[in-house]
Amino acid sequence: MTGFPIIRIITKLLIPYILLFAFYVQFHGDYGPGGGFQAGVIFASGLILYGLVFGLHAIKKVAPPIVIEKCMALGVLIYAGTGVLTMALGGKFLDYSVLEHDVLPHWHVPSGQHLGIFLVELGVGITVTAVMTMIFYAFAGRKQV
Amino acid sequence: MNLIVFALLALLAITAVAIAQLRELWAVIMFTGIYSFLSASWMIILDAPDVAFTEAAVGAGISTVLMLSTMALTGKAEDIPRKSSVVPLFVVIVTGATLVYGTLDMPHFGSPDAPVQVYPDPSFVERSEADMHGLPNVVTALLASYRGYDTLGETTVVLTAGIAVLLILRKNEDEQDDTAPLARNKSS
Amino acid sequence: MTLESVAGLYNYWVVIFLMMTGFYIVLARKNLIKSVIGLNIFQTSVFLLYITMGKVEGGTAPIVPPAIAAAQAHAAHGSDAGHAATPHVEGAHEVAHAALQHGGELASTTTEIIYSNPLPSVLMLTAIVVGIATTALALALVVRIREDYGTVDEERILELDRGE
Numbered sequence: 393m394t395g396f397p398i399i400r401i402i403t404k405l406l407i408p409y410i411l412l413f414a415f416y417v418q419f420h421g422d423y424g425p426g427g428g429f430q431a432g433v434i435f436a437s438g439l440i441l442y443g444l445v446f447g448l449h450a451i452k453k454v455a456p457p458i459v460i461e462k463c464m465a466l467g468v469l470i471y472a473g474t475g476v477l478t479m480a481l482g483g484k485f486l487d488y489s490v491l492e493h494d495v496l497p498h499w500h501v502p503s504g505q506h507l508g509i510f511l512v513e514l515g516v517g518i519t520v521t522a523v524m525t526m527i528f529y530a531f532a533g534r535k536q537v
Numbered sequence: 538m539n540l541i542v543f544a545l546l547a548l549l550a551i552t553a554v555a556i557a558q559l560r561e562l563w564a565v566i567m568f569t570g571i572y573s574f575l576s577a578s579w580m581i582i583l584d585a586p587d588v589a590f591t592e593a594a595v596g597a598g599i600s601t602v603l604m605l606s607t608m609a610l611t612g613k614a615e616d617i618p619r620k621s622s623v624v625p626l627f628v629v630i631v632t633g634a635t636l637v638y639g640t641l642d643m644p645h646f647g648s649p650d651a652p653v654q655v656y657p658d659p660s661f662v663e664r665s666e667a668d669m670h671g672l673p674n675v676v677t678a679l680l681a682s683y684r685g686y687d688t689l690g691e692t693t694v695v696l697t698a699g700i701a702v703l704l705i706l707r708k709n710e711d712e713q714d715d716t717a718p719l720a721r722n723k724s725s
Numbered sequence: 726m727t728l729e730s731v732a733g734l735y736n737y738w739v740v741i742f743l744m745m746t747g748f749y750i751v752l753a754r755k756n757l758i759k760s761v762i763g764l765n766i767f768q769t770s771v772f773l774l775y776i777t778m779g780k781v782e783g784g785t786a787p788i789v790p791p792a793i794a795a796a797q798a799h800a801a802h803g804s805d806a807g808h809a810a811t812p813h814v815e816g817a818h819e820v821a822h823a824a825l826q827h828g829g830e831l832a833s834t835t836t837e838i839i840y841s842n843p844l845p846s847v848l849m850l851t852a853i854v855v856g857i858a859t860t861a862l863a864l865a866l867v868v869r870i871r872e873d874y875g876t877v878d879e880e881r882i883l884e885l886d887r888g889e
Contacts, residue, residue, distance in 0.1 A: 645732075688851060
């Protein structure tokens with residue numbers, strides 16, 4: 393795809409902001425509207441936009457399918473792992489109040505419920521991003537028969 | 538404010554009818570994106586920014602891309618209506634009338650003493666103030682903490698659907714061709 | 726049927742209209758992609774139904790203003806017995822007191838804030854993302870059907886099934 397200079401340049405300008413916004417939505421989700429599901433979808437749409445404009449080959453270099461495939465499961469693993477961690481610390485499954493700690497209290501390191509929500513949302517975000525991107529690869533990689 | 542709501546609802550209804558009437562798939566898919574955007578706008582007015590967010594990104598973004606790529610794979614087959622559309626219309630009108638009859642008993646829109654608003658008695662907004670140590674967004678707290686099991690399940694459903702799509706669609710890739718004969722040799 | 730009940734119920738009727746349009750598309754159209762779109766419209770109308778129910782008259786989005794939320798958190802911490810063992814408990818109490826006053830001022834200036842119900846939002850949030858994943862699955866099946874049958878027309882597919 394060598395034509396359409398306007399689309400290519402505008403896309404290149406926009407993609408950093410889309411990805412940055414996705415990160416904002418992910419990590420600011422406890423304070424404003426947002427969270428893992430939204431951030432995952434926005435991040436994936438940034439990647440998909442890149443794939444649509446520059447081709448499947450280019451996007452597969454940025455986000456190799458072999459990595460994205462692993463990330464699909466990694467997100468659920470982080471989520472369930474948080475639950476197992478709380479159990480190991482003596483609480484119930486996904487009971488974040490046992491994650492309370494006192495490390496660097498002035499640096500606003502999340503603790504307790506906040507830390508639990510942070511980890512869980514991170515897992516959701518990773519899985520949703522990976523699944524949406526992988527679905528796009530599956531559809532785009534298919535040839536018309 | 539009311540004027541905006543009425544305009545939005547009218548546009549939503551018109552878009553839905555247009556989707557039902559149009560036969561060219563390309564136009565239908567574009568209208569589906571517009572429909573998603575309109576419903577996201579309405580969700581903003583209904584105080585659900587989190588949902589509106591997701592609907593705009595999913596409905597207008599990813600869903601449109603997926604439908605277009607499906608259309609590219611299946612060809613722009615014209616959508617020919619069934620010979621008689623009287624029976625479906627009848628079924629739809631009867632069902633719709635039944636549902637409208639059912640709404641007559643519903644609590645009015647926005648009423649603060651509707652069962653939905655009353656039921657969990659210290660409401661989640663009040664409960665989260667003490668439990669969450671000052672996390673402002675109650676939706677996130679509810680999603681990840683109070684209903685954490687539910688969300689774990691939903692995430693797993695997303696993962697499963699992704700795996701299923703990959704199993705259905707991915708066959709002619711380079712790495713797949715290398716491993717396929719190997720597996721066959723082992724099994725024989 | 727009074728005007729009041731029309732004003733209170735028109736949302737539900739619009740939602741039902743959208744729902745039935747989606748249902749009609751599924752019933753009356755033969756193209757499989759169009760059927761998936763019809764199901765999508767039906768699904769979106771269900772989201773709207775839930776969100777409509779969660780709205781409270783005069784309410785706002787269920788996000789507590791950060792200043793008030795922080796004040797409440799400090800108040801909760803201050804009264805927490807678990808934290809009383811720390812040596813600088815006096816300071817914590819002072820901070821909590823100041824923050825509480827600050828929050829009280831804010832609350833008094835903005836009067837009582839009414840929040841819409843967050844529960845429908847949460848349910849629909851996850852449903853949307855699961856919905857797109859299942860839609861993708863349906864579209865993948867459509868692609869496979871087209872590859873095997875050469876058509877996405879329901880009746881043609883049934884004919885091919887019967888003919889063999």
